[in-house]
Amino acid sequence: MPQPHSTHWGSFLGEVTAAGLRVTPRAADPEPSPLLRNVPAAVDHAARVRRPTVRRGWWEDGPGPDDRRGRDGFVEVGWDEVLDRLAGELARVRDAHGPEGVYGGSYGWASAGRFHHAQSQVHRFLNLAVGGYVRSVGDYSGAAAQVVLRHVLGPSELVSKGTVTWDQVATHTDTVLAFGGMNLKNSAVGAGGISAHVERAAMTAAARRGAVFVNIGPLRSDLPDGIGARWLSVPPGSDTALILGLLHTLVTEDLHDRDFLARYSVGWDSLAEYLWDKDAGWAAAITGVPAGEIRELARRAAGGRTLVTVAQSLQRAEFGEQPVWAAVALAAALGQIGLPGGGFCYGLGSIGHYGRTRVAVPIAAVPQGRNRIDLSIPVARVADMLLHPGKPYDVDGRRSTYPHVRFAYWVGGNPFHHHQDLGRLSRAVRRLDTFVVHEPVWTATARHADVVLPATWTIERDDIGASAFDPVMTAMHRLVDPPGEARDDYAIFAALAERLGAGPAFTEGRDARAWLEWLYARIAKGLADEGLPAPSFDEFWAAGELELPQVEDRGGIIGAFRADPVGHPLPTPSGRIELFSETVAAFGYADAPGHPVWLAPTEVPDPRHPLWLVANQPSTRLHSQLDFGAHSLAHKVNGREVARIHPADAAARGIADGDVVTLFNDRGACLAAAAVTDGVREGVVQLPTGAWFAPLDPAAEHPFCVHGNPNVLTRDRGTSSLAQGCTGQHTTVQLARHEGPVPPVRAHEPPV
Structure with missing residues (x-):
């Protein structure tokens, strides 16, 4: 009988047949992701890690930096042997170096389930059994934008990402300036699962109504076919120059909204002074877009409801803060921030949950415990940390120092996918005493590890799929048995915690099923607090899904700010949009001054690498x-x-x-x-x-x-x-x- 399950890219029904696992997309999804076709291969694939496996050099010679990591042989060992050895090594590092010696990496998407959520499991374990760990902050996809938007619009993502819905785009928007595009391959995916993919339909409806989509970037495919998108093919890294050229045209032709800028922003005069020589001709020389086309685009943007979007790809580049900040300035100059379907929305189309209405009840998560140390690094600086312990570095106004990490515990991620310069990363992990991963499959990260513990994959365990931006909660039924000796992360950590004297604190006396019931009870309480009925856990599990209420859309934080900027200020020092930030300017960074600027990339094509x-x-x-x-x-x-x-x-x-x-x-x-x-x-x-x-x-x-x-x-x-x-x-x-x-x-x- 088909059973419900969920992935980050969509919900489905799974059924084991004589031909293997059959996956059927959720019937109510108007455009299921083709990524569901990858799921059947996860069943007992040849790449699966089947038994605890240990790098030969670590097992025979003990922990320590080792240039053999990544090319050494492996030996299979028993669960009790490896857990005993691993618990001893964790205790050694904890006692000799403190929690500061342990890095809880675990960056990645992992499972859509709320209980078997890899990062939650490993961080809870390290907090309760080790006393804490060095953590990472930010993410590979959006770190530059997250920091700069915190200064410009405030720390709440609802004032940068939750400003516009797809329904508003379909109904209200006249022009979309999509810097970096809005590729459907990206919006097909959202943490915790997606019950219905709506992006193509919204863009199609807007185009039929006459809306114009402008794809600004080097790839035509970054907006879908069928919406008549206009492609401005600009070189990588040149978006800020184009935005400044658009702003210059708005100012010189008196198309900018002076009243909005005066009432809702600070710092416009400083930015306007910087713009004086950044005209359309200047921007054309950098971007290749003719000056007349830049001027025409600025006039169009000022002549109707315009939405300025910035894909996450733009800020994953040198000086990636600048196009995001500049795009906010462009939307502010147009005066449409806070209007339905207009203004600025960071990342719309980059992740499936952007452009959707929030769920009205809290989505429960596994409690993490308390990290007794306050040490963190920006997530993308992990190789720097391992290669240069004790080295100072600057970030967001602070002078920090890289800790000396001896033990890295990685669960639910693949740094040899996410990270850059993999040769450098290989050299970095060789500096560790011990590198442990939980992995279902033999990724490059597993091949560089000392201890590889075979973990189950999502289809091999029960869980609850839910997101704060999707109205359907899914009962994720176990579909197949795990291969070999694979165990859930929770079972592995429970066994390790017991060996380290923290077993009762970690499990709280609950098995995995009891934890699912605990999570569900908190969501059910949220429904009851809203005066809504909730089925019992057993009823939910049998039904397979539960629809959750959504927040009634009244424009959110940004809409309230537009209606009354004094009564509903933004969470910034001024309470307004900070086109010039006194805070950032005070940091004194030459590569990130107090307002958006054009900074030319330092690595550009040359005769050797053209x-x-x-x-x-x-x-x-x-x-x-x-x-x-x-x-x-x-x-x-x-x-x-x-x-x-x-x-x-x-x-x-x-x-x-x-x-x-x-x-x-x-x-x-x-x-x-x-x-x-x-x-x-x-x-x-x-x-x-x-x-x-x-x-x-x-x-x-x-x-x-x-x-x-x-x-x-x-x-x-x-x-x-x-x-x-x-x-x-x-x-x-x-x-x-x-x-x-x-x-x-x-x-x-x-x-x-």
């Missing part, structure tokens, strides 16, 4: 998850990831569709299959992330990935001193047709 590389998110999987799934494999060529190249760049190099090509720079190289298309800007090559890192020689300082992972090429540098975010979206490369034998791809085969 092409921009755009390393964006894949359309065939969520990050690197289920890279071996049917949908992911169907879009590779002979098992290799596809690089998209403009016809002129391909012709200059003698490259044809399907050729194996090498992308390379001073950090490394990778192979890919060529796809020649005019959907990318000339001078740009696009290679998505997520192909499992497969170096030809794991010991090489500059890795050569035969599978097509672009993060062997990307630069491990922070966006600026303000946010220290990820800059993995852009780098520069050379491209050549691969000559000679083509190495096989064995990324999805186990190492032992």
Whole structure:
């Protein structure tokens, strides 16, 4: 009988048949994600980790920095043996170095379930059994924007992301200036699951009404077909220059909303003074967009309801704070912030939950306990921390120092997907005493670990799928048995906590089922507090899903601010939109001054590396998850990831569709299959992330990935001193047709 389940990219019914696991999308989803086709491959795949496995050097020689990490052999051991050894090592590090010696990495999407949520499990364990851990703050997808928007609009995401709904776009918007586009592959995914994908229908409805969508970026595919989108093909990293040129036109033609700027913002005069020489001609020289077209676009934006959106991709680049801040300034100059379907919305189209109405009841989470130390690093600076303990660095007005971490515990993430310059990351993890991961499959992270504990995947356990921005809560029924000796993260941590004297504190006497009932009871209480009935847990479990009430849309925080900026100020120092921030200016950062500015990229194409590389998110999987799934494999060529190249760049190099090509720079190289298309800007090559890192020689300082992972090429540098975010979206490369034998791809085969 089909049973309900959920992933980050959609809910479905699963049923085991003679042919394997059959997945049927939720009937009420108007446009199910094709990523669901990857799920059946997770059943007992050859890449699964089946038994506790330990790196030979760590097992035989003990903990310590080791250059063999990533290329050493492994041995399988029993659960009791490995847990005893691991508990002893955690106790050693805790007692000798304190919780400051332990890093709780665990960055990643992991499961859509609220209980078997990997980060919650490992952080609770480290807090209760170790006393705390060094944590990460921010995320790879949005760290630069998160920091700058906190200063410009306030710390609440509801004033930057929750400002516009898709229904408003369909009904009210006349023009969408989509810097970085709004690609459906990104909005198909949202943490905790999505019950219905609505983005294409909303954009189509708006286009039929006459709305114009402008896709600003180097890739045509960043807005969907069928909406008549206009493509402004600009070079990577040039968006801020275009925005400043638009602002200059608004000012010189007196199209800006002086009253709005005076009432709702601070710092406009400083920004306006900076704009005096940033005219459309100046912007045209940087972006390649003709000056007349820039002026025409500014006039159109001022002539109707205009929405300014900034994709997360823009801020995943050097000086990534600037296009976000500049886009807020553009929306403020147009005077439409707080109007339905107008103003500014960060990341609309970048994640599935943006543009949706919040759920009216709290979504319960596993309590984390208390971290007794207050040590954190920006998430994308993990290699810096491991390579340079004790080194000072600047972030968001603070001078901090990297702690000396000896033990990294990673659960539910794959840093050898998310991080940049994988050769550097390989060198960094070799500095650890011990590196432990829980993994269902043999990712590159598992291959670099000392201890690999086989974890279940979502379809092998019961859970509850829920999100603060989706009205359907799903009973995630276990669909198949786990392979080998795989265990849930919770069971692993409960056993470790017992060995460290924290078993009762960690479990509170509950098994996994009791925890699910505990979580559900809190959601049911939220319903009761709203005067709404809630079925019993058993009734919910049998029904498979429960619809949750949504907040009635009255414009939210930003709407209230527009209606009464004095009575409902923004959570900023001035209570208004900070186009100039005294706080940021006081930091004194040359790479992040007090208002948005144009800062030219420091790594640009040159004769040795003449092409921009755009390393964006894949359309065939969520990050690197289920890279071996049917949908992911169907879009590779002979098992290799596809690089998209403009016809002129391909012709200059003698490259044809399907050729194996090498992308390379001073950090490394990778192979890919060529796809020649005019959907990318000339001078740009696009290679998505997520192909499992497969170096030809794991010991090489500059890795050569035969599978097509672009993060062997990307630069491990922070966006600026303000946010220290990820800059993995852009780098520069050379491209050549691969000559000679083509190495096989064995990324999805186990190492032992």
